[in-house]
Amino acid sequence: MIQLRDVTKSYGAGEGVVALKNITLNIGPAERVAVMGPSGSGKSTLLNLVCGLDEPTTGSVKVEGVELAGLSDDARTRLRREKIGMIFQTFNLLSTLTALENVALPLRLQGLSKKEAESRGSAMLGHVGLKNRTEHRPDQLSGGERQRVAIARALIFRPPLLLGDEPTGNLDSHTGDEILRLLDDLQQEYQSTLLMVTHNVQAANFCSRVVTLHDGEIVSDVPCGSGSARVTT
Numbered sequence: 001m002i003q004l005r006d007v008t009k010s011y012g013a014g015e016g017v018v019a020l021k022n023i024t025l026n027i028g029p030a031e032r033v034a035v036m037g038p039s040g041s042g043k044s045t046l047l048n049l050v051c052g053l054d055e056p057t058t059g060s061v062k063v064e065g066v067e068l069a070g071l072s073d074d075a076r077t078r079l080r081r082e083k084i085g086m087i088f089q090t091f092n093l094l095s096t097l098t099a100l101e102n103v104a105l106p107l108r109l110q111g112l113s114k115k116e117a118e119s120r121g122s123a124m125l126g127h128v129g130l131k132n133r134t135e136h137r138p139d140q141l142s143g144g145e146r147q148r149v150a151i152a153r154a155l156i157f158r159p160p161l162l163l164g165d166e167p168t169g170n171l172d173s174h175t176g177d178e179i180l181r182l183l184d185d186l187q188q189e190y191q192s193t194l195l196m197v198t199h200n201v202q203a204a205n206f207c208s209r210v211v212t213l214h215d216g217e218i219v220s221d222v223p224c225g226s227g228s229a230r231v232t233t
């Protein structure tokens with residue numbers, strides 16, 4: 001599903017920051033992988049490369065066998081729209097749209113009618129406990145509520161690949177558990193591949209594998225689940 005080979009990412013010229021060094025990583029269909037590591041170790045950079053929002057300095061990134069560097073901007077956008085659900089650290093909700101419009105947007109972009117998109121969006125908001133917040137804009141929502149809207153938006157089109165940057169990071173443990181259960185349902189039903197950055201042991205335990213980064217390098221890659229996650233952060 002995801003293949004990274006000898007991927008390096010540097011920012012700036014000369015002695016700039018090397019955010020990722022020689023990363024080689026293969027993630028199979030329907031795998032659930034947690035990415036852990038200290039702040040600045042390259043976790044968000046890794047996700048940005050996998051979803052094609054950023055390009056590696058050297059090396060190859062493939063999603064479903066397709067080399068991202070070989071795609072036009074349009075084709076990359078289409079791939080994201082059709083295959084990848086993304087939940088960012090910063091939510092990336094559109095501030096002028098209501099919660100419902102934000103969640104329905106991926107379906108509208110796929111050509112569904114407003115009525116159909118908003119009906120499914122409304123059901124999804126119910127799933128994440130925001131039935132009574134559909135008409136609120138992001139600035140009228142709490143941080144945790146915004147995060148749940150972002151999650152609803154990422155899940156709504158049942159993407160084969162789901163990328164999360166601390167999807168439960170700003171939530172209380174109860175809501176965080178609900179979100180993990182929601183991800184669990186989706187993953188089982190649609191066999192989505194999940195790649196999720198997390199600092200949370202519970203979220204990591206929900207994955208079948210934990211990849212740990214340190215200073216842009218993979219320092220461990222171990223199976224986990226059933227309480228066996230080795231947390232090194």
Ligand SMILES: Nc1ncnc2c1ncn2[C@@H]1O[C@H](COP(=O)(O)OP(=O)(O)OP(=O)(O)O)[C@@H](O)[C@H]1O
Pocket residue numbers: 011012017018019037038039040041042043044045046089
């Ligand atoms: N656009 C950029 N320009 C220059 N340096 C960058 C840029 N984006 C990230 N970096 C640097 O790359 C390194 C890796 O950043 P990244 O955001 O991937 O870390 P992270 O592991 O996600 O950290 P956190 O847990 O704090 O989110 C950091 O040292 C960061 O300062």
Ligand SMILES: [Mg+2]
Pocket residue numbers: 043044045089165
């Ligand atoms: Mg980050």
